[in-house]
Amino acid sequence: MSMSQTGHSTVDQSDDVPYRYTSEMAAEIEQRWQDHWEAEGTFHTPNPVGELADSSGEAGARKKYFLMDMFPYPSGAGLHVGHPLGYIATDATGRFRRMCGDNVLHALAYDAFGLPAEQYAVQTGQHPRKTTEENISNMKRQLRRLGLAHDPRRTFATIDPEYVRWTQWIFLRIFDSWYDPEADGGRGRARPITELVTRFESSERATPDGRPWAALDAVERRRIIDDHRLAYVSESPVNWCPGLGTVLANEEVTAEGRSERGNFPVFKRRLRQWMMRITAYADRLVDDLDRIDWPEKVKAMQRNWIGRSEGAAIRFATDVGELEVFTTRPDTLFGATFMVLAPEHPLVEALTTEAWPEGTRDAWTAGHTSPTEAVAQYRATAAAKTDIERQTEGRDKTGVFTGSFATNPATGARIPVFIADYVLMGYGTGAIMAVPGQDERDWEFAERFDLPIVRTVQPPADFDGKAYVGAGPAINSANDDISLDGMDVEPAKHAMISWLEEQGSGSGTVTYRLRDWLFSRQRYWGEPFPIVYDEHDLPIAIPARLLPVELPDVPDYSPKTYEPDAADTEPEPPLARVPEWVEVELDLGDGPKRYRRDTNTMPNWAGSCWYHLRYLDPFNDQQVVDPELERYWMGPQPDRQPNDPGGVDLYVGGVEHAVLHLLYARFWHKVLYDLDYVSSEEPYYRLFNQGYIQAYAYTDSRGQYVPAEEVEESVDGAETTYTYNNQPVRREYGKMGKSLKNVVTPDDMYAAYGADTFRVYEMSMGPLDVSRPWETRAVVGSLRFLQRLWRNVVDEHTGEVVVDDDDADITTKRVLHRTIDAVRTDMNGLRFNTAISRLIELNNHLTKLDRVPREAAEALVTMVAPVAPHIAEELWSRLGHGGSVAHVTFPEPDPALLVDETVTCVVQVGGKVRDRLEVPPSASDAELEELALASAAVQRALDGRAVRKVIVRAPKLVNIVPA
Template sequence: MRSERRKPYPFDQIEPKWQAIWEERQLFHAPNPGEKGFDLGKPKFYILDMFPYPSGAGLHVGHPEGYTATDIVARYKRMRGFNVLHPMGWDAFGLPAEQYAIKSGQHPAVTTRENVAKFKRQLKRIGFSYDWQREINTTDPLYYKWTQWIFLQIYNSWFDPETKRAEPISTYRGTDPDSVRLAYVADVPVNWCPELGTVLANEEVVDGKSEVGGFPVVRRPMRQWMLRITVYAERLLDELDKLDWPEGIKLLQRNWIGRSEGAEIDFKIDKGDQEIRVFTTRPDTLYGGTFLVLAPEHSLVDLIVTEEQWPAVREYRERTARKSELERVDLSKEKTGVFTGAYAINPGNNEKIPIWIADYVLVGYGTGAIGGVPAHDERDLEFAKKFDLTIVVVVQPTGDEPAIGFTGEGIAVNSPIINGLTSAEAKKKITAWLEERGLGKRAINYKLRDWLFSRQRYWGEPFPIIWKNGKHRSLGENELPVVPPSLDDYKPTGTGEPPLAKAKEWVRYSDKALRETNTMPQWAGSCWYYLRFCDPHNDRRFVGEEAERYWSGIGFQPMSHRQDANAAAGIVDLYVGGTEHAVLHLLYARFWHKVLFDLGYVSKPEPFQRLVNQGIILGEDNQKMSKSRGNIVNPDDVIDQYGADAFRCYEMFMGPLEQMKPWSMRGVEGVARFLARVWRLMMIENQAAEWELSPAVKDVDSTKAQQKILHATIKKVTQDIESLSFNTAISQMMIFVNAFTNVDAIPLSAMRAFLGLLNPFAPHTTSELWERLNAKFSDARGGITEQRWPTYDEQLLVEDETEVVIQINGKVRDRIKMPILATQEELKSAALSNPKIQDRIAGKTVRNVIVVPKKLVNIVV
């Protein structure tokens, strides 16, 4: 048993005290336009954390890393006069609650409520300055009513390729609007996970296994809801340029969208009138195309297979269909395929080439068919070697590599129309040639697939859709929210039919119409939560127009800030969260936002202007924190022992925010010591062991040196918060405190300014000290959170004298004090006449002298 150790300072009393005061006074509530306390003169700042999934395990120290960073910025921005939107909520639909329900029989709503309460209590203990009046929960019918409403907007829209925008479906002039809706139903090969009893999005499948649970996933065609995100591929790609995101994350999204430029070429079938369209990025290799390969699922396969090849083709297709995603993706395996018996004509040279099917060609990419160019494509080469197909070299490498297997750019050969051209020129020319003859055209392809949007689960948003005579139709807005039925049995049916189908009463919408029984994926709620935070209690609109415009920085900003605000493409000024959402949440949210933007519901084209990813916190053993390793650190334990302020400061002091770094309890202790030193700078323990204000704190002027270090600290902390370099900001404040330790008189004004700087990091301790100062001195009014951020005077930082380094051949040999204004000549002569230097250069020729004013003199001999 640890003996009840005396606290180095009474954080256990002051932290709950200040948390209660903040809550009671609602100090961190951000008023909306029209609300009491709203100040038109303040610019807005929207700073958002990726909201958590409230799991049963509660918070671990990784969560509050990003939250602390944003909280520091939020508190700082408030002190700089911003109206700061800093909300928190719960992304609470999803598998774990449902899995738990299956095991325990407890309704997911109950577990969700308990988990949320636990998370909220833990977050409050850390002293975050969230505007809790704006708390939202994706599983609240008042919230998901609007998730369903947005789905209806998507469902009732189409993408006009002319304007490249979403438009209401009523503007569509074609015959079958259902074929162009942004939400549609399709029979698609999906990732079916038998163990979970549900289909998964491509993004939820990792190495052929489910991301959740690691269960095997197989391909299987099913009727599913899809969202037509692919029509936005171009904009999702191009508009990344406007965002202040880490380049790495932008790159991940670019790769995920996977734009590639090339041509679509039509190959006539030898005996028959069909054509096979292939996509290629290398139209310049057309003459080297010695066979075609179709994906096994390609729709033309049925039409072209010859009688004698049927059994082999059928067998191959069945085998492919049975394969799990893992088997199919396995690269180490050999290429497989079957000849269809049919031939096509290469439009370049009119040669007859065989048509094969093989599972290395994917039905979902391009046209699901390729022209095999074995000489210049690794996969085609492997395939051609295995099945003994013709190999023709059509690109000559400019270096001395072998031509067969050369996939780079070179010079076209054996290609009558383009011989002698570079690959780039050849691409252009052959594409133009094909276009003239109606044999092909320039084409752009994206790797991005449409978003598989339905799940066979209980704990998710039901679709606001009903089925009648085999056709789907949307419910009216007045029928929202569609609330899921309560069920006794949440288990997946195992057949792929969703659990909601078990609620027979609920499913029956009317005599002739049935409800859609799929639910939305977990991503749905997080696709727009940042919008709801702007106006969380609006019951007439998903977000009020005025609130949306205000928090987007439009219309209401003071003139001085208007330009900045309008330059931003995104509504959220700073968004902090983990990298794991680089291509899932962040892409889906951008997509929804763009649809809403096109339809005129939001004023900015992007959701998140600046994105920062916090690094993962490892256990003390340098391993990823996990239950099995037993290295998980619980914030509650840390706070019990060292207090919330020490916890916050340590999270920031560990190292750069974006870096992965290990936890260290010793490190927490060090930071706790720093806070205790701050405390004792102003407080002293009396005979009765009570803390009282130290008599050393006096309303006196700072010494010159103290003034200098104060202003240097203001400057550094200000700049470091702006650049999110919290670790070095804390270092500087430690230097400040060290400088004031053991001095006789502690100047009040310096302490006031310092407490302001430290407040965003350690809000409880600084609030308490501020209040204690107020009790004795009358130089300041109000609580610390109402104070303006300290400013620094550059003049006070200027030194009269500076230490100049003297180097010989780049090596430091001596240091001299020189006036700050010393000229280059003065520095040079001072260096050369320095006795130590004279000794060293005696007898040598000085060849060059480099002088860097205020810094150094380098003598080259």
């Protein structure tokens, strides 16, 4: 294959520069090299073993680098210029690591199940598989033109039957597991469910009702086992979204109680659904955040979502039994002057008395003649409120007295029990001990309902607020048995917990905000559950040999949706409408029998929970991933840190998945680790959140968006005005999108500038993690850079290579090696913007020379290669090299050339620069001080004043402090 010279059919407007690097020439070069890479398999990444091992078989000995993008969801709208930002960054990083000698694994798969794909299909009246596949091929086309160095053999889509098979297989491993909380020294570990059966059989573990295992019939046993599975069916309150026709996970519901997708109202309904026991992993999910290299912001969001809080469970005696509360402040128990239950609390009915007891204050009754009436009324009102209403109605404390009292175990006082909607059934035990002295909400409630307030922490003398939640010594906290008085908060908590444990009225405990993951959806376009039900209506796993369970073709795959606020409707899965698929005859070991399939599908998060493993071993049909491959690519790296959890070396994506995909994927990965399918404890070791590319949009006087491309800007002094068709328009800033008429696509950029220019521009706009506005007119700067680079190597008029084979001059050598050093550092830190500015600097330096030395030109070309790979290949080839620049070693700096012969030493007087000295880098403090004091400018500045002090930071600075 001849890659060099000639063959340019490029039409250029100006005949005198036929070999100028224009967008036309870029297009020709780029597509030619893309074809070459594909044909040659330039970016095929060898595995150490197996089908994808190379002939040398030496890959396993090489250092590896596994990097990933959050894979795309192929929408019908195609890409805009914001989408490739992360892909370009990972591509440049991968190319850089490869040139540094690493075995780089980088590929791109497609996340293709899910609601938007299904909705797009419904809109266009086509099968989701068809539209999804079309969207994928369009996206592939757009991305191929970008020149990404992916291993094309390792691509796949989550909808591929071969992929679905293993998604379902992992689901069944989770289904076939339980969590043994005592394993691994109390940290807990998922174990095969058969081990649980063995423990019941051997009576090592007691059955829930105490009967011996042998005394239970088969169905009873199955029910017990099913209750312990990590994937289980439960009838519990779930998020029902009539507008979408499906239930949703907590993570998919916004704080306003609406669906994250579509923004429809969501209602709590008790429904039978699949759940994943992610709560079993709450501690490990929190603790292991300390072992991975993620942005603190994302770690904080996960910690917050999991919401671990340590405290105590305390039992208060009442006439109808014990009432348990959770508190993080057991030290304030002496200040608990009343109790509050969520209106939905199961004990409310029993606690509600017929008549108001003696001493009931007016405020407690809400004007009702009896607690029964007051409670009934309050509960009805609370039940009718949606979450949104609770939200918008502010935080005025409401509630009523139940007529009952509880006994404070510390003070022995009888304290009134209220119900109020500021206590939530979904957290803790749904009941609190109210300590108004140390809790703002309780203080408000106490004020409103005329309840006693006892401070049990001494606020500072200057504290003039109400509830005091800060640190301080305990007060008013003693009985005959125990005194906390004088103790700080932490020791007081411990003392109280010990005392409660001795008394048998409480214990230290931990609660979490995290709930189990609701895993079933009533939609068509997702993985079917590999589950059937028998005559007892209990779930049975479909054997691995029968996987994948494929989606049936259905006449109508659109889900049954309802009016968004039709809360009392029922989900109706599309798969339930295909009786011939639902009813199935199978031989599961005891002869052919009729079964009923599960008609739910998995949420689209399922596919993204394990795709990192499929990149490693994309064709494996025997196991989810070859353990040897997983160990090589993802295994723990003890040289990185002690107790390293392993995982993908670099994972780049937006921050929007902080608690959805990233939490779910960590959970699945830990289950697979517990069951010994993987050696890594975390899926993604280093996470980087890229920023977003946003864009300006313009509205006219009617508020309508006008095409941003055609808006003209004019600057008049300090005034900047924008006009469209000579009419003034108003500028806004936001996302790029059709409705805002401000979309710029990669295709536009390829046509106008070429992929390399586009890549350079995106990488040079600013730091990767910062969002910034797109500015098409600024792209030309990147084209000019590549044009100058081209001109430094190739004569624009003749096409001849013009580099000079003699050694570079010393200045050029210094500039070159400083650039190499800086670019390496910047690339390692994903600081492409500064790396590129260094390359431009070097390039500009070379431009000023009469002839460009070959050593500088070649180093520059190789350093440009990660960001602008096509032009680099072309120039590398024209410089006379065979093979791809992608595998050339990245230049190394010569340390001798990094130190200057002289440095400028700044001389300050009183912090102001007064002189500059050219000194050798080795100049000593004493020499510098002497030189500085001898300076005429310094003496002038001192103006006769004595010198109080001289600060020397050799060799760069001397500061003379006058008296």
